[in-house]
Amino acid sequence: MEIILKQDVDNLGNKDQIVNVRPGYANNYLIPQGYATAATPSAKKVLAEKIKQQAHKEAKMVADAQAVADKLAGVAVAIVAKAAEGGKIFGSVTAAQVADAIEAKGFQIDKRNVKVDAIKQIGEYKAVVKIYKDIKAEVTVSVTAEAAAETPAAE
Numbered sequence: 705m706e707i708i709l710k711q712d713v714d715n716l717g718n719k720d721q722i723v724n725v726r727p728g729y730a731n732n733y734l735i736p737q738g739y740a741t742a743a744t745p746s747a748k749k750v751l752a753e754k755i756k757q758q759a760h761k762e763a764k765m766v767a768d769a770q771a772v773a774d775k776l777a778g779v780a781v782a783i784v785a786k787a788a789e790g791g792k793i794f795g796s797v798t799a800a801q802v803a804d805a806i807e808a809k810g811f812q813i814d815k816r817n818v819k820v821d822a823i824k825q826i827g828e829y830k831a832v833v834k835i836y837k838d839i840k841a842e843v844t845v846s847v848t849a850e851a852a853a854e855t856p857a858a859e
Contacts, residue, residue: 705730706743708751713739720751769836772811776833776841781805787826787849797823802831802845823847 734740803815820831
């Protein structure tokens with residue numbers, strides 16, 4: 705019996721896939737549990753149209769994400785951090801700080817999509833920003849030392 709899966713089912717298939725199963729398995733388990741529907745000719749046509757529309761939306765999302773990635777690839781952000789005289793930062797620069805600096809440049813990104821190695825020294829680094837699925841952009845992060853305030857006792 706042919707069925708259309710409504711969601712991913714282990715050891716059977718993925719959502720919106722047409723699979724052949726035994727009639728008892730379909731009628732007694734998959735269909736009553738809401739995991740599948742019968743693959744009638746009209747249901748197959750509806751599925752084909754749905755897949756076509758999803759492919760069109762996916763192509764638009766990929767194109768939009770690629771445009772954002774192209775704009776973001778040339779961006780350089782500067783982060784000021786407290787540092788010792790040797791250039792070692794007190795603490796470290798986090799992905800959240802990098803995400804905030806990128807957002808200050810006018811881009812909407814989530815801090816969870818920013819990947820940066822541990823930054824513990826003054827200098828220039830690369831951060832990878834995931835835009836959409838496999839589309840990523842590389843951003844230059846420049847870390848500089850915070851200017852120390854002169855104290856009267858030091859004079």
